[in-house]
Amino acid sequence: MQARRIKLEKIxxxxxxxxxxxxxxxxxxxxxxxKFEKLLVAEISISIAGRIISLRLMxxxxxxxxxxxxATIQIYFKRDVLGDKLWKLxxxxxxxxxxxxxxxxxxxxxxxxxxxxxxxxxLTKNLRPLPSVKEKEGQVWNKWADKEERYRQRTxxxxxxxxSRSVFVTRNKIIREIRNFFDNDKGFTEVVTPILQPLxxxxxxxxxxxxxxxxxxxxYLRIADELYLKRLIAGGFNRVYEMAKDFRNEGIDRMHxxxxxxxxxxxxxxxxxxxxxxxxxxxxxLAANVLDSNKLVWDGKDIDLTPPYPRLKMTDLIRExxxxxxxxxxxxxxxxxxxxxxxxVDPKWGTGKLIDVLxxxxxxxxxxxxxxxxxxxxxxxxxxxxHRDNPALVERFELFIGGHEIANSFSELxxxxxxxxxxxxxxxxxxxxxxxxxxxxxxFLQALEIGMPPTAGLGMGIDRLVMLLTGCxxxxxxxxxxxxxxx
RNA sequence: GGGGGUGUAGCUCAGCCUGGUAGAGCACCGCCCUUUUAAGGCGAUGGCCGAAGGUUCGAAUCCUUCCACCCUCACCA
Numbered sequence: 001m002q003a004r005r006i007k008l009e010k011i012x013x014x015x016x017x018x019x020x021x022x023x024x025x026x027x028x029x030x031x032x033x034x035k036f037e038k039l040l041v042a043e044i045s046i047s048i049a050g051r052i053i054s055l056r057l058m059x060x061x062x063x064x065x066x067x068x069x070x071a072t073i074q075i076y077f078k079r080d081v082l083g084d085k086l087w088k089l090x091x092x093x094x095x096x097x098x099x100x101x102x103x104x105x106x107x108x109x110x111x112x113x114x115x116x117x118x119x120x121x122x123l124t125k126n127l128r129p130l131p132s133v134k135e136k137e138g139q140v141w142n143k144w145a146d147k148e149e150r151y152r153q154r155t156x157x158x159x160x161x162x163x164s165r166s167v168f169v170t171r172n173k174i175i176r177e178i179r180n181f182f183d184n185d186k187g188f189t190e191v192v193t194p195i196l197q198p199l200x201x202x203x204x205x206x207x208x209x210x211x212x213x214x215x216x217x218x219x220y221l222r223i224a225d226e227l228y229l230k231r232l233i234a235g236g237f238n239r240v241y242e243m244a245k246d247f248r249n250e251g252i253d254r255m256h257x258x259x260x261x262x263x264x265x266x267x268x269x270x271x272x273x274x275x276x277x278x279x280x281x282x283x284x285x286l287a288a289n290v291l292d293s294n295k296l297v298w299d300g301k302d303i304d305l306t307p308p309y310p311r312l313k314m315t316d317l318i319r320e321x322x323x324x325x326x327x328x329x330x331x332x333x334x335x336x337x338x339x340x341x342x343x344x345v346d347p348k349w350g351t352g353k354l355i356d357v358l359x360x361x362x363x364x365x366x367x368x369x370x371x372x373x374x375x376x377x378x379x380x381x382x383x384x385x386x387h388r389d390n391p392a393l394v395e396r397f398e399l400f401i402g403g404h405e406i407a408n409s410f411s412e413l414x415x416x417x418x419x420x421x422x423x424x425x426x427x428x429x430x431x432x433x434x435x436x437x438x439x440x441x442x443x444f445l446q447a448l449e450i451g452m453p454p455t456a457g458l459g460m461g462i463d464r465l466v467m468l469l470t471g472c473x474x475x476x477x478x479x480x481x482x483x484x485x486x487x
Numbered sequence: 488g489g490g491g492g493u494g495u496a497g498c499u500c501a502g503c504c505u506g507g508u509a510g511a512g513c514a515c516c517g518c519c520c521u522u523u524u525a526a527g528g529c530g531a532u533g534g535c536c537g538a539a540g541g542u543u544c545g546a547a548u549c550c551u552u553c554c555a556c557c558c559u560c561a562c563c564a
Contacts, residue, residue, distance in 0.1 A: 003516065054524075061521035078521050095514085108522050131498045132514040134525040141525055142499045142513055148556050160498095205564070251563045260564095344561085360564095405564070461564085484556095 004127045007092045011122065014088055018125040023100040025049050029068035032105070036113050040105045047102040048073070048115065049123060051159065052095050054134075062090060063114075066099065070165065074108070075101055077117040086120050096126030133160050151482050164477075171466045171478055173290050178243065178263065178462075181282055188239040188265060193228035195221055195245070201438040202226030202383070205248040208258075221247035225264045226383065226457065227444040230412065233266050234452040241265035243462060254474040255404060258483050261462040266412070270456035271385075272395045275409040276372050278458065279399055280307035283370070290469055298402045299473050301368050309370040311397070314359065317373060322362045326355050326377065327392060352379025367400035382422040382438075384410035401468055409458035416448035 011018050026047045032039065039046060050066030050073075061078035079087040093099065103117040131144040143161075144150070150157040150164065157164045182188040198217070200207040202224030212219050225242045232240050243263040252258060267274060287294045287305045294306040318326055324337055331351045338358050339345050345354065355377050367373070374397040375387055384394035395411035413419050423440045430439060466478040476482040 054526095056523050056526050057520090058523070058526080059520040061523085063523045063526080065524080074524075076522070080521080106522095108524090110522075110524075112522095112524075114522085129497060129515070133498075134513070136525050139525085144498065146498090146556085203564075248564075253563085254558095256563070408564085 004094060004125070004129070007094065008125050008127065011089065011092055011125065014085060016089060016122060018122055020121070020123060023047075023049050023121060023123050025100070029066065029071035029073045032073060032115070033071055033113070036105060040107070043104050045102060045104055045118070046115070047100060049098065049100040051098045051126075052093060053159075055093065055095050057091065060087075064093075066101075067159070070162070070169070074112050074114040075103075075117055076106075076108075076114050077101075077103075077120060081116070081118055082120060089122060090120060093122070094126055094129070095132075096128070096130045097122060098124040098126070130156060131160055147476075148484075151476050151484055154480055167466075167470050167472060167478060168480060170290065170470050174286060174466055174469055175243070175462070177286055177289050178282065181285060182241050182265065185281075186239065186278070188241045188267075189237055191229070191232060191237075191240050191242055192244070193222075193225050193232075193242055195247075197222050197228075199439050199441045199443075200224075201441050201444070203246075203248075204438065206250055208247050208249045223248050224459065225262070226459070227441055229264055229266045230452055230455070230457070231444065231447040233268050233455050234447040234450055238269075239265070239267045252483065254476075255464065257463065257475045257479055260475070260479075263460045263462055264457065266455050266457045268453045268455050271411040271454065272374075272397055272409050272456055274456045275407075275458040276309075276311060276374075276397060276399075279372075279407055279409075279460075280309060283307070286465075286469060296469070296471065298468050298471055301402055303402055303468075304369060305401075307370075309372055309399070311372040311374050313375050314355075314373050314377075315375070315393075317363050318355070318359060321366065322358065324358060326358075327390075350379060352377055356380055364400060364405075365403045368402055370399065370401045372397045372399055381410060382426050383413055383419070385413045385415075386418075404464060405461070406464055406468065407458060407460040409456065412452070412455040412457045414448060414452040414455060416445055419448055420445055 008018055024047060027035075029048055029050055032046060032048060048066070048068065050068035052064050053067045053072065054065045056063045060080070061076070064075050065072050066075055077090060082090060100121040100123050101115060101117040102119045103115050106114055106116055108114050132142055133144055134141040144156070150161065158168075179190070183190065196210070196212075196219045198219060200220040200223050202222075203226070205223045207223050208221040210219050210221065211217070223246055225244070225246070229240055229242060241263060243261065245259050246262045247259050249258065250256065265278075283305050284294075284307050295302065295304050297303070315327055318324055322341060324334075324341075326334065329351065331354070334351060334354055335345050335347075335349075338354055341358070341362065343357060343361050345357070349357070363373075375390075375393045376384070376396045378384075378386065378392060378394050381394045381396050384396045387393040387395050397409050398405050399407040413422070420440075423438070423445070426438050427440050463475050463478050467473070467475060470478065472478050
């Protein structure tokens with residue numbers, strides 16, 4: 001670093017500003033690569049800019065590669081073309097510097113497309129050396145691979161690891177595709193609802209708590225958008241969605257991040273079968289437009305996204321995989337039976353929780369191909385509408401792919417009296433020490449009293465979806481700046 | 488919280504079993520080199536061996552504790 005400071009001073013002594021204001025590019029490197037033949041034949045003088053990622057200095061000439069977004073190109077400059085002053089500058093360049101070049105194209109003896117520079121401009125001097133990564137024919141030496149450092153120093157990661165950059169480019173593509181799908185194909189309105197909420201709800205999770213000074217009150221970072229989006233449906237919107245961050249104050253692991261991106265959508269006059277169809281359309285479309293294929297590998301498992309996906313009842317799945325019957329069971333009996341399967345059981349758990357644990361232990365990991373698990377016990381779903389054929393169940397589904405939950409949806413409960421009863425039950429659980437149960441949101445109940453039409457709702461974990469479509473096996477690989485322990 | 492792994496130069500890693508006072512390649516620095524591409528040649532610099540304690544004449548190496556990260560199980564949507 002000291003050496004680069006000295007070079008910086010020498011550059012200033014040459015009368016060159018190492019941090020100029022702008023540079024006039026005629027092409028990006030990607031454009032040059034695309035139109036190379038044409039530009040070569042026409043001998044057109046072009047100007048490009050980028051960061052030096054390799055440098056081979058020889059007495060009176062030099063080769064280097066520069067990187068401009070995803071594209072790299074070789075550049076060549078020699079002393080008798082550049083002149084004395086610029087050659088002095090060239091000798092002071094380092095890997096990591098950002099430069100601009102103007103010149104014409106040619107092909108080297110070894111056949112590499114190259115720009116021969118007539119002039120050279122330093123655009124930004126690098127003062128902190130980058131890790132020295134070398135590459136030949138797809139093989140990489142000295143790869144900068146420490147996962148922790150990659151998460152902590154994403155700037156370097158993005159420069160040095162092209163696969164890291166490409167994950168985030170794909171992430172953006174997926175999100176654009178999703179917006180396009182909801183906005184243009186399905187007629188949804190994108191909305192923005194509060195992140196700072198006086199009460200939290202819409203999921204079972206511990207919230208982050210913060211404090212507003214002039215209001216003199218605590219506020220919570222939202223754990224879900226649900227209760228606000230339903231207010232909008234009650235307010236007369238037919239279809240709304242929000243794709244934004246939720247915050248949950250819980251454990252961090254490869255599938256969970258304390259701040260994560262969630263898409264929630266609500267459609268009036270529809271039920272949960274609408275949402276299953278919606279998910280099938282969406283995934284089919286993402287496969288076609290982002291992956292270019294219906295088949296992918298995630299976590300070592302081959303997955304086929306071709307719809308339709310099986311729609312299997314939770315009760316049937318549990319019976320099939322474990323032999324346990326869960327409908328109309330006495331709590332204690334069920335608990336005993338689950339224990340015999342080798343699952344630890346907390347005596348405080350109710351029937352709903354027991355079923356949930358049994359399901360996640362024994363069934364979830366086996367749902368590799370896309371599968372809708374439908375019709376959950378009512379205890380697990382305080383915001384879902386009772387099943388039209390069986391009051392012990394609700395009309396709810398979760399979509400599992402690769403053994404992980406990707407989406408969660410129900411026919412939304414819109415009976416304000418029933419909703420109040422269920423929320424008060426949650427509040428009791430909360431009072432009894434379950435800090436994941438939600439408090440009663442009177443304002444939300446008031447919206448239901450005004451009247452929310454029959455509605456289908458869906459929540460989708462965007463980070464997990466991106467993991468699936470990019471083959472990443474940790475949520476940190478798809479979040480640019482993941483939450484980490486303090487160093 | 489349990490189990491496993493890792494921590495040595497800016498980067499990638501060897502050395503640890505079998506203690507003797509730290510090594511390679513690349514990067515960085517100097518010199519040479521006008522079609523190179525993991526450029527090459529010659530030379531130089533670089534480390535509180537994750538932290539603290541212990542055993543020992545002597546510890547990167549053996550022991551204890553701690554810290555961080557990764558994997559895994561548990562907890563957790």
